[in-house]
Structure formats: C-alpha cells, structure tokens
Amino acid sequence: MQVKAAVAYSAGKPLTIETVQLSGPQAGEVLVEVKASGICHTDAFTLSGDDPEGLFPAILGHEGAGVVVEVGAGVTSLKPGDRVIPLYTPECRQCEYCLSFKTNLCQAIRLTQGRGVMPDGTSRFSIDGQMIHHYMGTSTFANYTVLPEIAVAKIREDAPFEKVCYIGCGVTTGIGAVINTAKVEPGANVVVFGLGGIGLNVIQAARMVGANMIVGVDINPSKRALAEKFGMTHFVNPQEVEGDLVPYLVDLTKGGADYSFECIGNVKIMRQALECCHKGWGVSVIIGVAGAGQEISTRPFQLVTGRVWKGSAFGGARGRTDVPKIVDWYMQGKINIDDLITHVMPIEQINDAFELMHKGESIRSVVTF
Numbered sequence: 001m002q003v004k005a006a007v008a009y010s011a012g013k014p015l016t017i018e019t020v021q022l023s024g025p026q027a028g029e030v031l032v033e034v035k036a037s038g039i040c041h042t043d044a045f046t047l048s049g050d051d052p053e054g055l056f057p058a059i060l061g062h063e064g065a066g067v068v069v070e071v072g073a074g075v076t077s078l079k080p081g082d083r084v085i086p087l088y089t090p091e092c093r094q095c096e097y098c099l100s101f102k103t104n105l106c107q108a109i110r111l112t113q114g115r116g117v118m119p120d121g122t123s124r125f126s127i128d129g130q131m132i133h134h135y136m137g138t139s140t141f142a143n144y145t146v147l148p149e150i151a152v153a154k155i156r157e158d159a160p161f162e163k164v165c166y167i168g169c170g171v172t173t174g175i176g177a178v179i180n181t182a183k184v185e186p187g188a189n190v191v192v193f194g195l196g197g198i199g200l201n202v203i204q205a206a207r208m209v210g211a212n213m214i215v216g217v218d219i220n221p222s223k224r225a226l227a228e229k230f231g232m233t234h235f236v237n238p239q240e241v242e243g244d245l246v247p248y249l250v251d252l253t254k255g256g257a258d259y260s261f262e263c264i265g266n267v268k269i270m271r272q273a274l275e276c277c278h279k280g281w282g283v284s285v286i287i288g289v290a291g292a293g294q295e296i297s298t299r300p301f302q303l304v305t306g307r308v309w310k311g312s313a314f315g316g317a318r319g320r321t322d323v324p325k326i327v328d329w330y331m332q333g334k335i336n337i338d339d340l341i342t343h344v345m346p347i348e349q350i351n352d353a354f355e356l357m358h359k360g361e362s363i364r365s366v367v368t369f
C-alpha cells in the first residue's frame with residue numbers, strides 16, 4: 001500500500017514528506033494506522049548523526065498511537081479496530097530477559113530492531129524499489145506502520161491519540177524512572193537535570209510519590225513556570241550559580257540528593273548528577289542518551305562512599321503490561337499530559353517541530369496525519 005511518511009534520507013538534513021510503499025504484515029505482525037506521534041529528543045539525536053545505531057534512509061518516530069487495521073497469521077492478542085501504542089521496548093514474555101523480572105529490556109527482536117529491519121531481516125518500507133529502514137522497531141512518522149505483535153500495547157477505546165501517543169516514550173520514561181528504577185519514597189529529596197519532555201514527567205512522578213524537595217536544574221529559565229506547576233519546589237539555573245554547581249546542590253538539599261535524574265544526554269551533567277547525591281545512599285539515574293564516543297567518568301571514591309549510578313530505558317516499564325495502566329492514569333486524571341503537549345501540527349510541518357525543540361520553545365510537539 002502507499003503511505004505518507006516523513007523520510008530521513010541523511011544525517012543532519014530535514015525530513016522529506018514522501019509517498020512510500022509499505023508491504024502488509026507477515027506472520028506475527030500487525031499493520032497499524034498511526035493517528036498521532038510525539039517528537040522525542042531521541043529522534044533529533046538519531047537524525048543529528050550522533051546515534052551509533054543511526055541508519056539512513058529511515059522513517060523515524062517512536063512515540064505513536066493508532067489503530068490496528070490488519071493482523072498477520074498467528075496474531076492472537078490484537079484485532080482490527082484495537083487502539084494501540086507501538087513499543088520500542090517490546091514485551092515477548094518468553095525471553096530470558098522478560099522471564100527474569102529483573103529488567104524490561106526484552107531482547108526477542110533487539111538485534112533486527114537495531115539493524116532497522118523487521119524480525120525476518122527485511123524492511124516493509126521502500127520507495128521506488130529502494131529499501132527504507134525502520135527505526136526503533138516503530139517508525140511512527142508514517143500514517144501506517146508494521147509492528148511485531150510483541151511490540152504493541154493494546155489500550156482503552158476512549159483514549160485520545162493526540163495525548164496518549166506521548167505515553168509511547170516520554171511519559172512512561174519519566175514516570176517509570178521514578179517509580180520502577182529509582183523507587184523514590186515519600187519524603188525523599190530529588191534533583192532533576194533537564195526540564196524537557198522527560199524531566200517534567202520525572203517531576204510529576206516525584207510529586208505523585210510524595211517527594212519532599214524537587215529541585216529542577218535547567219539553563220533555560222522559560223522552563224521554570226511549567227516545572228513549578230508539575231511539582232518542582234526549587235529551580236536552579238547553573239548559569240546563575242556562583243562557583244561549582246555540585247556543592248551548591250549538596251548545600252541546597254542539606255547533604256545531597258536522595259535521588260537525581262539526568263534528563264539531558266550530557267556526560268558532564270551525568271557526573272554532576274551523580275556527585276550531587278547524598279554520601280552513603282544517593283542514587284543517580286541516567287535517562288539522557290549520549291552520542292557515539294561519549295563516556296562518563298567520576299572518581300571511583302564517589303561510588304566507594306555509597307553513591308549509586310543507574311540507568312533507565314523506557315522507565316523500566318514492561319510495555320504491554322504497564323502502558324495500558326499509564327493510559328488509565330491519564331484518563332482518570334492522575335497524571336497531566338495535556339499541559340506538556342505544547343504544539344500539535346500536521347505531519348507536513350514536522351521539521352518545524354524539530355526546530356521548536358532545538359530552540360527550547362516546545363515541551364512536546366505532536367504530529368497528526
């Protein structure tokens with residue numbers, strides 16, 4: 001079938017709206033009509049050329065919501081008409097990783113996903129006979145996409161696509177990092193670096209679980225008001241701090257953060273996020289994604305003296321199990337998504353969405369088809 005897609009032909013170039021050929025779902029796959037897709041910083045990261053796994057040409061996008069229109073042979077958990085959220089972290093419930101219950105990183109299709117193809121090793125997308133890569137197994141910047149059944153979360157019928165698409169990455173990542181990865185407890189002091197689409201969800205989850213101080217750190221002062229609305233109690237602009245940021249934050253939190261979260265993707269800030277943690281027990285969670293060749297460093301003494309460095313992918317969430325629950329939380333008014341979606345635009349304007357992100361003028365832009 002012919003579909004409308006924003007194609008990334010090469011690193012650092014704007015996306016191009018094209019008519020692309022999409023072949024139907026094979027056994028174990030489903031065809032989904034994508035109704036809306038958020039734009040996450042990770043899409044910009046891959047488009048920039050910094051992603052070691054970045055492949056071109058590709059159809060990016062991993063924060064979508066839509067409707068199943070066709071299922072391939074053997075698909076049992078989904079049917080045409082089901083509302084769904086594509087999962088870049090699938091949940092097969094059979095692999096060693098899923099069965100361990102120690103991680104959400106299902107590895108059933110990770111290899112082919114990283115190579116930009118479906119589990120059978122081929123792509124469903126092409127343009128004039130030229131193969132186009134899938135991205136993160138989801139490729140939601142197209143009005144139709146094909147997904148493995150295990151990479152699809154079925155959600156309730158009344159959930160609005162333009163809002164719940166954000167649960168496909170940013171909301172779940174931020175909230176899950178607090179609840180699943182760090183397991184922040186009531187009364188904890190939390191420091192959040194980066195008040196964008198991820199950091200603000202970390203803040204709303206920290207408030208939900210009853211954190212005491214919620215310190216937000218960002219170089220863009222325009223993020224302050226919304227962060228306060230979501231629960232931030234103290235704002236720190238590193239550019240206005242005299243001297244080193246780390247001792248400033250340790251002082252502010254009276255000994256250091258119980259939990260810190262890096263939501264930027266900057267390895268220097270990851271170090272600050274670890275080192276502002278409380279001696280003896282502070283836990284720092286890396287969420288930000290850093291480019292090829294970047295490495296983190298600290299004095300081992302920081303760890304010897306009890307600080308813990310952790311990472312979190314998709315908020316530690318098991319997608320098919322947890323995503324429908326987070327959709328319910330939104331529908332019940334337990335979490336705020338509406339205020340974080342600052343821009344909605346047709347797919348034709350997708351390059352404007354990237355520009356708004358780079359200028360720091362959006363939290364989440366959502367494209368519709």
Ligand code: NAD
Pocket residue numbers: 040041042045169170173193194195196197198199217218219220223238263264265266269286287288289290312313314315357360363
């Ligand atoms: P975003 O662009 O919306 O937000 C980034 C924020 O960081 C902005 O508010 C910006 O002003 C701030 N910032 C930039 N440099 C800073 C600095 N030096 N000091 C303080 N603040 C600074 O991005 P996002 O969509 O929220 O994504 C954040 C990061 O999380 C990205 O690296 C993204 O790739 C990553 N991410 C990871 C996962 C995961 O599963 N681990 C999921 C989604 C996103």
Ligand code: AHE
Pocket residue numbers: 040042043051052053054089105110169289290313314
């Ligand atoms: N491909 C990159 C890493 C990108 C990355 O870390 N992705 C996160 C999700 S970011 C969503 O916005 C993730 O889930 N990682 C786990 C995984 O298996 O990819 C690289 O450095 O190679």
Ligand code: ZN
Pocket residue numbers: 040041042043062063169170
């Ligand atoms: Zn993302």
